[in-house]
Structure formats: structure tokens, C-alpha cells
Amino acid sequence: MPEPDRVHALDHIVVVLFENRSFDNVLGRLYGPEDGKEFEGVIGKDLSNPIPEWAEHGVDRNTVPYTVATDMDSPNPDSGEEWYHTNTQLFGRVDDHNRFKIGEGVTKPWNAPPPGATPTMDGFVADYISTFTGEIGRQPTYDEYAHIMTGYTPEQLPVISGIARDFGVFDHWFAEVPSQTFMNRSFWTAAQSSGLVVNSPMRKWLTANTAPTLFERLEAHGKTWKVYVMEPMPISFTGVIHYPRLVHRLATHFVPFSEFEKDAAAGTLPDFSLIEPNMLAGHGDYHPAFGRSFSATVDLELDSPSSMLSGDAFLARVYAAYRSATSDSGPNVWNTPLLIGWDEPGGTYDHVPPGAVPPPDPAAPAGEYGFTFDRSGYRVPAILVSPWVEPGAVYNDEYRHTSLIATLTKAWGLGEPFTQRDASARTFEHLLSRETPRDPASWTTPEALAVPDWSMDPDVVGKALSGLGRGVGPALITKAKELGVEVAVGVADPDNAQPRVIVDVLRAIAGHFFPLLTVDPAQPDDATRDTEQDAATRAT
Structure with a gap:
């Protein structure tokens, strides 16, 4: 095998995108002051959110402190994640007429902040109580709503925490849109969402998101790509999101994740590999559970283990397959970094306010709900894995989802920026900085915790x-x-x-x-x- 050369450290790339977790929720306790790192986590900070007066214990307790999660399915039921819920979470605003409303029940002005407002990060409790009431039909007790102010320890999530500690973690990676899944995934691969601001109604994605994609740009420059989807999920949300542009590739470029494992071992990965976890029933995506919001029973066995344990177990599978890519030619660990990312935080608490961002097209009309895409979503986990990454690195600069497109455009010569958003995004190719690569045999080997059984009835x-x-x-x-x-x-x-x-x-x-x-x-x-x-x- 030829000697690994850092010049080729980014000849290919693998990206896996998980679901609906903030940075604080997943990695906020990765490092503490005793570790001697500049790390924007939660240890040693006095973090809390106020309880609205109209909630149980709103008058006598006043606040909910940020603590360690005791439930691997927290929050359950799921927190609000649409644009209007995120408005409340970031700015503490909930219109009186929108209290206890969810989905299409939310109306103008959609809890939106005034122009130029600075996020206060103090509306997570208020929004969770409002959302819970809309889903369940009653207000939650203090113990039920307090878990929105919790996050996990490295011991609870040994796979993602072990990988983050052994490679490089971004502690200021921001989602692009203060809203939910489809828009943010669209920004990962198109640097815009054609003005769409919420997922629903999902039929619009089959016609309305006409933005040119990274996949087409790759093809135009002779690059190959595949989307690998965790079994048994029978659809790809990437394919649905970009249906107008990728309809003729759905039958050829979207394959089961088992093919990633084979391609990695054989040295036949494409230039760009995008991995989707199972995002339907019995998740492998870290997504919060849904059971209590869709059943009269307290919990559903099917959805409970989906929240964290199944996600960590699937990441272990992704990491093992990537680590096995040591063929003598073609894509391998020495020329193919693995980027572990999330689409959006999904209403789980984070303490770092997101900043202003340039609209993808400043000349374009406002999108849905009059949103001009001039502010971003808040922090999500992101980790860079490669033999060329310094172990235990922490990247404090601001990165965003469009940093991926910006990096590939620069490193692979893919032409002009897609939008003003990726044109302004920081690139990360320089983080593959070691003079000599680390042998994969020396890497951490984290073991996932057991995933509970779940029903397929x-x-x-x-x-x-x-x-x-x-x-x-x-x-x-x-x-x-x-x-x-x-x-x-x-x-x-x-x-x-x-x-x-x-x-x-x-x-x-x-x-x-x-x-x-x-x-x-x-x-x-x-x-x-x-x-x-x-x-x-x-x-x-």
C-alpha cells in the first residue's frame, strides 16, 4: 500500500446525519474545567429556564435547573421543533392565543421575535409545557416538564462520547434554520430550502424545493455519490426533500446501509457518501421518542428505545464500517474523513445563542411565515473523524451545515457557491492537520449499551x-x-x-x-x- 499522504486526506468523504438533539443535550458534559480545554459545555455553569406563571409550580419554583438526564428516552413526548416552537425556545415568546397550540393550530404572529432581537435561550420550559399540553390534552407536572432541561453524560452515551474524545469535536456548529428536519437537511445538501420553513404539509417537498443540489454539482464535476439508508427504512428523506431534482436518481443512488459496509471494506465507496439512519419506527437516529403523544398508554414499547440507545448503537455500526476501510487502493480511512452531524436540535435545551446569518439569496422574497432566513438555528453535535485529526481536539470557531458544501467546493473545485449562506461558511479541510496519520488499530473501540427489545406489531x-x-x-x-x-x-x-x-x-x-x-x-x-x-x- 502507498504511504498515506495528507494531501489526499479529503479525496472522499462520508457524512452521517442524525436527528433532533442539541449540543448541550448530547455532548455538553464531554469535557469539564479539569480537562484544561476551551470547551463550551455545561459543567460548572448555573443554567436554568424560567417556569411561566400559568404552569404548575410556576409561581413557587420559578425556574428549572439544568441537570443530568435519568431517562434514556427523554424528552418523551417529543418537544416542539417547528419554526414557531423554536421562536419560543430561543426568545421566550409564546403568543397568548398560541399557548397549548401545535402544528397548524399556531397562527400569526407565530411567536416570532421583533426584528434584531437577541436570543435569550430561556423559552424551552415554556414551549415544552405548551407543546406537551397540545399533544397529551393536559398540562404536564413539574417532573414531566423538567426533563426538557436535562442532558446526557459520556457514560450514558459511550459511543458518540468515545469517538468525540478520540477525534475532533465542534462546540459551535449551528443548524442553518431555526426550525425542523427537512429545511435543515436541505441546507446540508443545497444551502437553501427554496423558502420552505416547516415540514408540513410534506407533499410540498415533492414539487416546491427546486434548489440545485450538491449531488448534481458532484456529477457535473465527475464525482460519484450514494445515499446509504439504515434498514429497514424503505425511504430516503434526502430523496423526498430533493425529489424535484433527484427523481431520476432515486432508483439508482439510494441503497441500504449494508452496502456501505461492503463498499467500505472493499475500497469501493463513492466520492461522497451520505448515511441516513432509520428515522421511522424503531429509530436509529437519536430522535426523541413519540410513544406518549400517540397512545393512551403511558408508553409504547416500540418507540421507547429509539431515543438514544438505538442511535448510539447505529453510530457504532457506522464507525466500525468506516474503520474497516483500509483497502490498499480507492477510498479508505487515510483519504476519507467521517463527519458525524445532526440536522437540528429539535427543541432540546442549549445555552448558546445562535447569531445572525446572511440569507441564501438577499434579493429573494421572504419565505413561509414571512421568514427571511436571516438568523440560524442553534447548536447541534458535530464530530470530525480521520487519522489526520488530532485526538481530543476541540474546534471553537463557528461552523454551520453549509460548511460541508463550502469545504467540498474549495477542496474539490466544484465551482461557485450555491448561495450566500455557503459562500460565508467556514471550511474545515485545514483541521486534517497531523503530520503523520494515526493507525486505525490505535483508535478507540467504544461499545454501545444494550438496546431494549421493541415491538413490530x-x-x-x-x-x-x-x-x-x-x-x-x-x-x-x-x-x-x-x-x-x-x-x-x-x-x-x-x-x-x-x-x-x-x-x-x-x-x-x-x-x-x-x-x-x-x-x-x-x-x-x-x-x-x-x-x-x-x-x-x-x-x-
């Missing part, structure tokens, strides 16, 4: 299907009907389909759009896969 799955899944299902079913695909009678009205029906139908419809993600891995390839030409025809 269709009724339970249907009830606890993630919020993303509950939205994407009807959107894909409606699109399939428009394309002339026959769907089951039980989903003639996809918005009101029964839980037991929606699960099977979602997989069947997903197979029309993402045929390689619904292949039975136990079957021979030639018996289960269409040719690329036939599959591409089906996807259109």
Missing part, C-alpha cells in the same frame, strides 16, 4: 410511527396515485388511513420510489433487483 408501529413518517406516508401515497400507481382501498384517503394499513402500504409505495431500499437482503441480487433502467422508469 403493525398496530403499535402505526400508532408510534414517527412524526416524519406520519407526514411522508400520505405525501408519497398521494404522489403515487398521481403517477397512476394502484394503492390499497384502505388508503384511498391517506390522511385518515388506519395505523395497521399505513405501515404495509408505506413500504409498498416506497418500493415504487426507492426500489433498492425495499429489497429483501436474504434474496439473491439477480432475483430481487430490477435493472437500473427498469427501476429508474418505475421511480419516475
Whole structure:
């Protein structure tokens, strides 16, 4: 094998994007003052949020202190994450008429701050109480809402914490949009979201997000790419988000994660690999659980282990596969960094205020809700893994999701910036800075904690299907009907389909759009896969 050369440290890249956790929530206790590092965490800080007077104990307790999580499924039910919820979390504002409202029940002025306001980071408790009430139908007790002010220790999350300590962690990596999943994932790969500000209704993503993508730019410059999706998730949210631009690639470039493991070991990874965890039922994405908001019971066995333990277990699988990429030629650990990131913080507490950012296109009209995209979301975890990274590094400068596009544009010569957002983003290629690479045999080998068993009963799955899944299902079913695909009678009205029906139908419809993600891995390839030409025809 040729001697590793730092010049080639970024010839390829692997990116895995998890879901809905803030930096404080996941990595806030990674280092303390005794570690002698400049690290913006939570240890040694007196952090809290006020309790609104209209809540239980709002008058007598006044505040909720920030503490260690005792529940690996916290927060449960899930916290608010849309733009109007994030407004409350960041600025402490909740309009009286929007109190206890969720989703489309929220109306003008959507808890928005006045122009130029500085985030106070003191509305997490107020928003959680309001959201909980809207989901459950009653106000939470103090013990129920206090867990929004908790975060995890390295001992509770040994995989991500072990990797972060052995490589480089960003302690000022910010989400691009103060809102939820689809917009932020779109900024990762397009540096904008075509003015869209919330996920719902998800049907709009099949027509409205027409922004040019990183994937197309890669192809235009002779670069290869794949999106690897954790099994058994039958769809790719990247494909849904960028459907207008990537519709002809859904059947060829979106494959099960097991193929990443094979490609990494064989040295056949593409130039750009994007990994999606399972973001539906039985998550592998660190996403907060959904059970209590969709069932009359206290908890659902299906969704409970999804919050943290399944995410840490999937990251261990990603890390092991990446570490195995030691082939003598092609992509390997010496020329392919692994970037571990998140899409958005999802309403979990963080203490660092996000700053102003340039709109993607200053000349464009305001987006949904009149938002001009001139302020960002708040901090999320981000870690850079490579033999060329100094172990125990902490990167204190501000980075954002568009730092990925900015870095690849610079390192790979991909042409002009996509938008003003990535044009202004800091790049990270210089962080691959060691004179000699570290041998993968010397890297940490963290072990994930056991993941509890969970049910695959269709009724339970249907009830606890993630919020993303509950939205994407009807959107894909409606699109399939428009394309002339026959769907089951039980989903003639996809918005009101029964839980037991929606699960099977979602997989069947997903197979029309993402045929390689619904292949039975136990079957021979030639018996289960269409040719690329036939599959591409089906996807259109």
C-alpha cells in the first residue's frame, strides 16, 4: 500500500446525519474545567429556564435547573421543533392565543421575535409545557416538564462520547434554520430550502424545493455519490426533500446501509457518501421518542428505545464500517474523513445563542411565515473523524451545515457557491492537520449499551410511527396515485388511513420510489433487483 499522504486526506468523504438533539443535550458534559480545554459545555455553569406563571409550580419554583438526564428516552413526548416552537425556545415568546397550540393550530404572529432581537435561550420550559399540553390534552407536572432541561453524560452515551474524545469535536456548529428536519437537511445538501420553513404539509417537498443540489454539482464535476439508508427504512428523506431534482436518481443512488459496509471494506465507496439512519419506527437516529403523544398508554414499547440507545448503537455500526476501510487502493480511512452531524436540535435545551446569518439569496422574497432566513438555528453535535485529526481536539470557531458544501467546493473545485449562506461558511479541510496519520488499530473501540427489545406489531408501529413518517406516508401515497400507481382501498384517503394499513402500504409505495431500499437482503441480487433502467422508469 502507498504511504498515506495528507494531501489526499479529503479525496472522499462520508457524512452521517442524525436527528433532533442539541449540543448541550448530547455532548455538553464531554469535557469539564479539569480537562484544561476551551470547551463550551455545561459543567460548572448555573443554567436554568424560567417556569411561566400559568404552569404548575410556576409561581413557587420559578425556574428549572439544568441537570443530568435519568431517562434514556427523554424528552418523551417529543418537544416542539417547528419554526414557531423554536421562536419560543430561543426568545421566550409564546403568543397568548398560541399557548397549548401545535402544528397548524399556531397562527400569526407565530411567536416570532421583533426584528434584531437577541436570543435569550430561556423559552424551552415554556414551549415544552405548551407543546406537551397540545399533544397529551393536559398540562404536564413539574417532573414531566423538567426533563426538557436535562442532558446526557459520556457514560450514558459511550459511543458518540468515545469517538468525540478520540477525534475532533465542534462546540459551535449551528443548524442553518431555526426550525425542523427537512429545511435543515436541505441546507446540508443545497444551502437553501427554496423558502420552505416547516415540514408540513410534506407533499410540498415533492414539487416546491427546486434548489440545485450538491449531488448534481458532484456529477457535473465527475464525482460519484450514494445515499446509504439504515434498514429497514424503505425511504430516503434526502430523496423526498430533493425529489424535484433527484427523481431520476432515486432508483439508482439510494441503497441500504449494508452496502456501505461492503463498499467500505472493499475500497469501493463513492466520492461522497451520505448515511441516513432509520428515522421511522424503531429509530436509529437519536430522535426523541413519540410513544406518549400517540397512545393512551403511558408508553409504547416500540418507540421507547429509539431515543438514544438505538442511535448510539447505529453510530457504532457506522464507525466500525468506516474503520474497516483500509483497502490498499480507492477510498479508505487515510483519504476519507467521517463527519458525524445532526440536522437540528429539535427543541432540546442549549445555552448558546445562535447569531445572525446572511440569507441564501438577499434579493429573494421572504419565505413561509414571512421568514427571511436571516438568523440560524442553534447548536447541534458535530464530530470530525480521520487519522489526520488530532485526538481530543476541540474546534471553537463557528461552523454551520453549509460548511460541508463550502469545504467540498474549495477542496474539490466544484465551482461557485450555491448561495450566500455557503459562500460565508467556514471550511474545515485545514483541521486534517497531523503530520503523520494515526493507525486505525490505535483508535478507540467504544461499545454501545444494550438496546431494549421493541415491538413490530403493525398496530403499535402505526400508532408510534414517527412524526416524519406520519407526514411522508400520505405525501408519497398521494404522489403515487398521481403517477397512476394502484394503492390499497384502505388508503384511498391517506390522511385518515388506519395505523395497521399505513405501515404495509408505506413500504409498498416506497418500493415504487426507492426500489433498492425495499429489497429483501436474504434474496439473491439477480432475483430481487430490477435493472437500473427498469427501476429508474418505475421511480419516475
